[in-house]
Amino acid sequence: MSALFSPLALRSVVLPNRIAMSPMCQYMADDGIASPWHMVHLGSRAVGGTGLVIAEATAVEPTGRLTPGCLGLWSKAHAEALRPVTDFIKSQGSVPAIQLAHGGRKSARNRPWDGNDALPSEAAWPTHAPSPLSFGDYRQPHEMTEADLDRIEAAFVESTRLAHLAGFRVLTLHFAHGYLFHQFYSPLTNLRDDAWGGDPERRLAYPLRVVNAIRAAWPEVLPLGLRLSFEDWAPGGFGPDDATAAAAKFRDAGVDVIECSSAGLVPDEKVSVYPGYHVPFSRRVRAETGVATATVGVIFDPHQANSIIEDGSADLVMMARAQLDDPYWAHRAAEQLEDNSTWPLPYRRAVRRFRGFQEEFPMGRGEQ
Numbered sequence: 001m002s003a004l005f006s007p008l009a010l011r012s013v014v015l016p017n018r019i020a021m022s023p024m025c026q027y028m029a030d031d032g033i034a035s036p037w038h039m040v041h042l043g044s045r046a047v048g049g050t051g052l053v054i055a056e057a058t059a060v061e062p063t064g065r066l067t068p069g070c071l072g073l074w075s076k077a078h079a080e081a082l083r084p085v086t087d088f089i090k091s092q093g094s095v096p097a098i099q100l101a102h103g104g105r106k107s108a109r110n111r112p113w114d115g116n117d118a119l120p121s122e123a124a125w126p127t128h129a130p131s132p133l134s135f136g137d138y139r140q141p142h143e144m145t146e147a148d149l150d151r152i153e154a155a156f157v158e159s160t161r162l163a164h165l166a167g168f169r170v171l172t173l174h175f176a177h178g179y180l181f182h183q184f185y186s187p188l189t190n191l192r193d194d195a196w197g198g199d200p201e202r203r204l205a206y207p208l209r210v211v212n213a214i215r216a217a218w219p220e221v222l223p224l225g226l227r228l229s230f231e232d233w234a235p236g237g238f239g240p241d242d243a244t245a246a247a248a249k250f251r252d253a254g255v256d257v258i259e260c261s262s263a264g265l266v267p268d269e270k271v272s273v274y275p276g277y278h279v280p281f282s283r284r285v286r287a288e289t290g291v292a293t294a295t296v297g298v299i300f301d302p303h304q305a306n307s308i309i310e311d312g313s314a315d316l317v318m319m320a321r322a323q324l325d326d327p328y329w330a331h332r333a334a335e336q337l338e339d340n341s342t343w344p345l346p347y348r349r350a351v352r353r354f355r356g357f358q359e360e361f362p363m364g365r366g367e368q
Helices: 038-049 076-091 147-167 180-185 203-215 238-252 279-289 302-310 321-327 329-336 345-360
Strands: 007-010 013-014 019-021 052-059 096-100 169-173 224-229 257-261 294-295 314-321
Touching: 019 329, 038 052, 038 076, 038 224, 052 076, 052 169, 076 096, 076 147, 096 147, 147 169, 147 203, 169 180, 169 203, 180 203, 203 224, 203 238, 224 238, 224 345, 238 257, 238 279, 257 279, 302 314, 302 329, 321 329
Parallel strands: 019 052, 019 314, 052 096, 096 169, 169 224, 224 257, 257 294, 294 314
Antiparallel strands: 007 013
């Protein structure tokens, strides 16, 4: 068995392999309610052999949505719409997960294909952030009051309970990519001088407070993940040393997996992108803190993914665009690594026969 296809135990949950579909916004919800698109989008990756299938950044309150089409989880109706999705993912041997999020100052925009510009005032909602700083041409947010802090914490706790009701087995938190909690812990976006801003410890205080509340609400036997930004890619920003120290604190608060990512905080960032560019962050934090890690970022080659697990750089490999391009990436990866591919029973005989045709007719052409 290759390292990539070895199981991974996280608390009481055992992932069948080390492949995770990274949460990707689909903008196909109606008032936050999941649509048939989500069943097909998420379900097809489970059919495709992905071990951990993570639903997109899901807003904990209406004003936390990035766009009107973003998925939400703030009522029982939202949870009930997701239950058939989680049931199907489990039926395919995969593990369903969901990422809870709040956009903070990056909220209230049109869908990308509608221009990604600010919503008209009649359709927009107020945005909130640690400090009243806009992201580029985005709407200026309100500086969060103590009442706002309490409300959003309570919203995350309620969404956590609803995620369990919906049948998810892994919960992850979006604390990266310039969204609300990243805005708190980065010195570029948190200019507060109260208990929630200033030095690194105070900038991290509110994110830690919310993690502790979520961990208390999420069943003890189920794992909790957290996506953390390791680099703001801008002068004076949050960096790898800060992130490694923060990861240790989140581990102590009950986080089981740190998902290593970066960027998205400021418009003028200068990102250095190459295949596996977050792997060094994952390798470091795993070695220095002992926490399990997931890495993401321009990973699409099965041998590359396998080596990341094999050499101890990460416990999970998360893929986004590669899995949009090919929902069956995991099955094809198993074949390339000469591992045991487990195509679903309805496909298995046909795939084997097709492989035979490929060997018999390598050019794919018959007589003219």
